[in-house]
Amino acid sequence: MDISLLKQYALSLEVDLVGFSDLGVSPIKNLPELKYAVSIAVKLPDAVLKTIENKPTIAYFHEYRTANAFLDNCTFKISRFIEKQGYLAFPIGASQSLPESDYEALFSHKHAARLAGLGFIGKSGLFINEEYGSKIRLATVLTSMPLKPEIPVIKNGCGSCDKCVKACPAGAISGTIYTEGMRREEFFFADKCSHHMKTYKDIGRGAVCGICIKACPYNKL
Ligand code: SF4
Ligand code: SF4
Numbered sequence: 291m292d293i294s295l296l297k298q299y300a301l302s303l304e305v306d307l308v309g310f311s312d313l314g315v316s317p318i319k320n321l322p323e324l325k326y327a328v329s330i331a332v333k334l335p336d337a338v339l340k341t342i343e344n345k346p347t348i349a350y351f352h353e354y355r356t357a358n359a360f361l362d363n364c365t366f367k368i369s370r371f372i373e374k375q376g377y378l379a380f381p382i383g384a385s386q387s388l389p390e391s392d393y394e395a396l397f398s399h400k401h402a403a404r405l406a407g408l409g410f411i412g413k414s415g416l417f418i419n420e421e422y423g424s425k426i427r428l429a430t431v432l433t434s435m436p437l438k439p440e441i442p443v444i445k446n447g448c449g450s451c452d453k454c455v456k457a458c459p460a461g462a463i464s465g466t467i468y469t470e471g472m473r474r475e476e477f478f479f480a481d482k483c484s485h486h487m488k489t490y491k492d493i494g495r496g497a498v499c500g501i502c503i504k505a506c507p508y509n510k511l
Pocket of ligand 2: 412413414415416447448449451452453454455505506507508
């Protein structure tokens with residue numbers, strides 16, 4: 291199938307970003323052919339993110355969940371579209387986690403999106419796109435359909451900025467710049483972040499924070 295048809299279909303679902311990558315190895319045991327990825331992203335509304343002031347808001351939590359549900363729906367539809375062309379497709383929802391771990395994602399959407407040239411992983415651990423900053427949610431479809439990136443991998447753009455390091459109330463952001471192959475715990479302390487989020491039990495059941503999103507200059511908030 292022509293890759294442009296797949297892109298056209300994904301964009302027709304009103305996602306904001308679409309990119310393709312060759313992961314080299316399938317992340318799914320027993321399905322080695324799923325080594326290609328379609329990354330999609332949707333932007334969260336600026337007005338809602340502006341409501342975050344030193345803590346998350348119910349409005350932010352609501353839109354975060356709405357964006358995840360929207361992306362999950364899109365990955366399902368894109369998977370159906372790919373299957374109809376005769377390939378395997380495996381949708382991975384926006385917030386899927388391994389049941390045995392609170393902190394490790396089943397699959398790193400950021401890793402695939404980075405290989406697709408859609409942006410870079412910031413000091414905050416957030417994925418940053420040049421146009422939308424980190425005001426996005428990501429999801430992925432793994433597939434056996436041969437795909438290759440349309441854009442080269444983008445260089446990390448954090449430079450000497452440390453706004454998220456200073457803004458994080460949990461001390462979860464070390465300030466180390468992410469480089470290829472680095473494990474998350476080498477630059478970001480997910481346990482500290484998660485424990486801090488749980489202090490907001492009254493807002494989104496302790497599952498969101500958003501302070502580092504608000505602080506990042508790429509988001510122009
Ligand atoms: S979400 Fe909150 S606690 Fe987690 S890294 Fe960002 S600012 Fe820190
Ligand atoms: S606030 Fe600065 S250091 Fe943190 S992710 Fe954004 S650009 Fe990078």
